[in-house]
Amino acid sequence: EAGVAQSPRYKIIEKRQSVAFWCNPISGHATLYWYQQILGQGPKLLIQFQNNGVVDDSQLPKDRFSAERLKGVDSTLKIQPAKLEDSAVYLCASSLSVGGLTDTQYFGPGTRLTVL
Amino acid sequence: AQSVTQLDSQVPVFEEAPVELRCNYSSSVSVYLFWYVQYPNQGLQLLLKYLSGSTLVKGINGFEAEFNKSQTSFHLRKPSVHISDTAEYFCAVRDEHSGGYQKVTFGTGTKLQVIP
Numbered sequence: 564e565a566g567v568a569q570s571p572r573y574k575i576i577e578k579r580q581s582v583a584f585w586c587n588p589i590s591g592h593a594t595l596y597w598y599q600q601i602l603g604q605g606p607k608l609l610i611q612f613q614n615n616g617v618v619d620d621s622q623l624p625k626d627r628f629s630a631e632r633l634k635g636v637d638s639t640l641k642i643q644p645a646k647l648e649d650s651a652v653y654l655c656a657s658s659l660s661v662g663g664l665t666d667t668q669y670f671g672p673g674t675r676l677t678v679l
Numbered sequence: 680a681q682s683v684t685q686l687d688s689q690v691p692v693f694e695e696a697p698v699e700l701r702c703n704y705s706s707s708v709s710v711y712l713f714w715y716v717q718y719p720n721q722g723l724q725l726l727l728k729y730l731s732g733s734t735l736v737k738g739i740n741g742f743e744a745e746f747n748k749s750q751t752s753f754h755l756r757k758p759s760v761h762i763s764d765t766a767e768y769f770c771a772v773r774d775e776h777s778g779g780y781q782k783v784t785f786g787t788g789t790k791l792q793v794i795p
Binding site (some may be wrong): 567596603604605606607608619654657666667668669670671672673675 | 683688715720721723724725728764769771781782783785786787788
């Protein structure tokens with residue numbers, strides 16, 4: 564079974580530029596998550612989709628971050644414009660069911676963003 | 680609101696020695712607890728999880744954890760570590776958000792350094 568795919572793996576941009584990350588979850592997984600992991604910290608949930616609907620985006624900086632999951636499959640996370648403090652690893656994860664408390668989250672390898 | 684505290688940011692240990700990585704949580708409802716491992720430049724991989732039943736949970740790579748409800752702890756242990764266990768370990772708690780979906784909170788991580 565293929566895992567969660569993310570691209571690109573690394574990205575370097577200057578502040579005020581825009582950037583987009585792509586995630587393809589495990590086939591058939593209903594729930595998709597985007598996390599931000601700043602160096603030295605644990606992952607912080609940015610947004611959670613169930614199928615193609617958003618269930619939690621309370622920690623997403625909506626003035627600059629946006630995400631979509633068209634057709635309930637793959638997803639794109641965008642930052643526009645980027646700030647220095649956005650430098651982090653962006654992790655995508657997926658889980659099988661909708662609202663399953665016992666679900667296992669499967670993580671992709673992440674995209675490391677450096678903002679100069 | 681749920682939270683996770685990992686008391687040690689770094690734990691050095693000699694090869695073949697035992698190790699314990701500490702995790703304490705707080706939550707107002709029933710919780711499900713997880714330990715993940717993150718190797719350099721990789722995503723998170725599930726080590727083990729506590730959902731219900733026996734408080735001693737065994738996971739992959741010889742790790743185990745014990746759920747202690749009275750002490751609100753979920754410490755991770757391994758009786759004899761290997762060089763390959765050098766990685767960062769994250770404790771996470773999941774419960775049901777008031778919005779009817781699962782919410783996961785991660786700790787800040789513990790870096791395990793195995794010394795030859």
